[in-house]
Amino acid sequence: MVAQISFADTWGLAAIVVAMTLGGILKGATGAGIPIIAVPVIAAVYDVRIAVAVMVIPNLISNLWQIFKFRSSAADMGLCWQLAVFGAIGAGIGTVALAELPSTFLSLCMAAIIIAYILLRVVRPSVQLSMASARKSVAVVSVIGGILQGAVGVSAPAIVTFLNAMKLARPVFIVTVSVFFASMAAVQIPAQIYYGLLTPDIAALGLFAFIPLLGALPVGDWIGRRISPKVFDALILAFLAVLALRLIYAELL
Structure with a gap:
C-alpha cells in the first residue's frame, strides 16, 4: 500500500525543501544530481513509489529550463536525439516494471561500473570516449539509464558516467544530459498517471517541491560558471563516487 501524503507534515515538507535545494544547487552547477539527493529523502518520509512520482514533474520542468538556457551549446543534435529516444523507451519499460525489476542487482552493477570508471580515470586521467565510440x-x-530512471528514479549511474567519459565542456554536458532527463520525464508522466502512481495529490507535492528547486538552480549555475573545467571534472567524479557509495549502502547495509 502506498503511503499517504500530508501537507500538514511540516517536518516532511521541510526535509523535501532542504533536499530539493541541495539537489538544485548540484544540478545548476553540473547538470545532474537532483534525484540522488531528493529521492532517498522523499522515500524516507513517504515511500519509494511516491518519491519517484514526486520527482517527475520537477525533473521535467528543471530540465526544460536548462535546455532553453544552454540551447546554443547543443554541439551534436544527433547524439541528443538518440539519448532522448532511447532514454524515453527505457523510461517506459522501467515504469511498467516498477515493482518487478531486480533493482538490487542493477544498482550494484551500476555501482561497480562507476567505481571501475573512477579508478580508470585516476590511473589513466587522459582516458576519453570518442564520438564514434559514443554513437x-x-x-x-x-x-x-531510462530503465533505472523509470524503476528507481535514479539514472545517473549510466548516463552521467557515459557523458563524463566523453569529456564534454560544461555547457554541452548540461544541455545534453538535460535532453535525456526531459525525454524520460515526458514518458514517465503519462505512464505514471495510467498506472495510478502520479495522483493529483502527488502532482501537487511535486509542484511544491519545484519551488525550492527553482530558487537553487541559478545559485548552482552561478557556482558552475566560476569553476575551471578541471574542477568541474573533479566535481563530476566526486558526484559519481558518492552515488556509487550510496547505491552500495542502500542495497547491502
Whole structure:
C-alpha cells in the first residue's frame, strides 16, 4: 500500500525543501544530481513509489529550463536525439516494471561500473570516449539509464558516467544530459498517471517541491560558471563516487 501524503507534515515538507535545494544547487552547477539527493529523502518520509512520482514533474520542468538556457551549446543534435529516444523507451519499460525489476542487482552493477570508471580515470586521467565510440554505445546506455530512471528514479549511474567519459565542456554536458532527463520525464508522466502512481495529490507535492528547486538552480549555475573545467571534472567524479557509495549502502547495509 502506498503511503499517504500530508501537507500538514511540516517536518516532511521541510526535509523535501532542504533536499530539493541541495539537489538544485548540484544540478545548476553540473547538470545532474537532483534525484540522488531528493529521492532517498522523499522515500524516507513517504515511500519509494511516491518519491519517484514526486520527482517527475520537477525533473521535467528543471530540465526544460536548462535546455532553453544552454540551447546554443547543443554541439551534436544527433547524439541528443538518440539519448532522448532511447532514454524515453527505457523510461517506459522501467515504469511498467516498477515493482518487478531486480533493482538490487542493477544498482550494484551500476555501482561497480562507476567505481571501475573512477579508478580508470585516476590511473589513466587522459582516458576519453570518442564520438564514434559514443554513437555505437549510446542506445544501450540510454535504455539502461531510462530503465533505472523509470524503476528507481535514479539514472545517473549510466548516463552521467557515459557523458563524463566523453569529456564534454560544461555547457554541452548540461544541455545534453538535460535532453535525456526531459525525454524520460515526458514518458514517465503519462505512464505514471495510467498506472495510478502520479495522483493529483502527488502532482501537487511535486509542484511544491519545484519551488525550492527553482530558487537553487541559478545559485548552482552561478557556482558552475566560476569553476575551471578541471574542477568541474573533479566535481563530476566526486558526484559519481558518492552515488556509487550510496547505491552500495542502500542495497547491502
